[in-house]
Amino acid sequence: MVIGFLGGTGPEGRGLALRFALAGEKVIIGSRDKQRAGEAAASVAELAPPDSVTGGLNDEVAFASEVVFVAVPYGGHRATLDSLRELLEGKVVVDVVAPLEFKRGRASALRVDHGSAALEAQAVLPNSTVVAAFQNVSAEDLLEPESSIESDVIVCADDEDAKSMVIGLANAINGIRGVDGGGLQNARYVEDFTAMLLNINRIYKAHSTIRIVGI
Ligand SMILES: NC(=O)c1ccc[n+]([C@@H]2O[C@H](COP(=O)([O-])OP(=O)(O)OC[C@H]3O[C@@H](n4cnc5c(N)ncnc54)[C@H](OP(=O)(O)O)[C@@H]3O)[C@@H](O)[C@H]2O)c1
Numbered sequence: 001m002v003i004g005f006l007g008g009t010g011p012e013g014r015g016l017a018l019r020f021a022l023a024g025e026k027v028i029i030g031s032r033d034k035q036r037a038g039e040a041a042a043s044v045a046e047l048a049p050p051d052s053v054t055g056g057l058n059d060e061v062a063f064a065s066e067v068v069f070v071a072v073p074y075g076g077h078r079a080t081l082d083s084l085r086e087l088l089e090g091k092v093v094v095d096v097v098a099p100l101e102f103k104r105g106r107a108s109a110l111r112v113d114h115g116s117a118a119l120e121a122q123a124v125l126p127n128s129t130v131v132a133a134f135q136n137v138s139a140e141d142l143l144e145p146e147s148s149i150e151s152d153v154i155v156c157a158d159d160e161d162a163k164s165m166v167i168g169l170a171n172a173i174n175g176i177r178g179v180d181g182g183g184l185q186n187a188r189y190v191e192d193f194t195a196m197l198l199n200i201n202r203i204y205k206a207h208s209t210i211r212i213v214g215i
Pocket of ligand 1: 006007008009010011012013030031032033036037070071072073074075076077080096097098099134135136137138139140
């Protein structure tokens with residue numbers, strides 16, 4: 001499978017791309033700038049299997065990928081998706097965005113149109129299948145390929161096949177378990193909880209994540 005990353009030059013996109021490349025997938029790192037895409041792809045490729053990582057402009061990534069991850073900051077989320085709407089038609093779009101703001105070092109969840117970044121993405125991309133996942137996984141942990149990430153990834157989507165596929169991708173990362181989080185309307189709870197984790201990180205000087213027990 002070819003998996004693309006819009007905003008893939010950032011730590012979250014590079015981290016996920018690295019983990020999926022290590023799991024045997026082909027990945028394409030996307031950027032608004034060709035040179036930045038190439039540099040980020042080269043840095044991920046150093047740690048990944050041969051010929052598994054390339055880079056390109058975001059529109060090239062949207063065109064060439066079967067599954068497209070959205071890994072831009074919330075401030076660029078709507079405009080990025082708007083500009084790629086036609087290229088993303090018929091594709092699975094995985095939204096990892098958590099809309100947050102920071103005041104004096106403290107994180108809080110933003111109230112956004114449609115209730116969540118994922119629902120906003122689905123409204124902007126009516127002919128794509130949006131899946132929400134990975135909002136609670138730290139990029140720093142993803143970028144350490146030797147380490148197992150003891151975490152659950154809650155996957156929310158209205159399309160059961162797309163959701164199963166993304167749960168499979170989550171399970172392919174060392175230590176991660178994909179958990180069915182129900183429909184896309186539940187993504188807001190996962191996005192919002194990222195703010196709680198970042199505040200816990202600040203208190204404990206750690207990279208916290210989530211584990212669901214009892215299932
Ligand atoms: N960092 C984490 O630990 C983490 C964990 C879970 C979820 N997330 C989510 O993942 C997303 C990416 O996180 P990140 O830390 O990797 O973000 P980031 O480094 O701030 O941004 C990622 C990339 O997005 C592109 N970008 C920046 N501003 C943009 C804009 N206005 N419009 C379009 N593209 C823009 C940039 O790439 P180019 O300049 O190369 O285009 C940048 O390298 C965020 O929405 C975040 O909520 C992050």
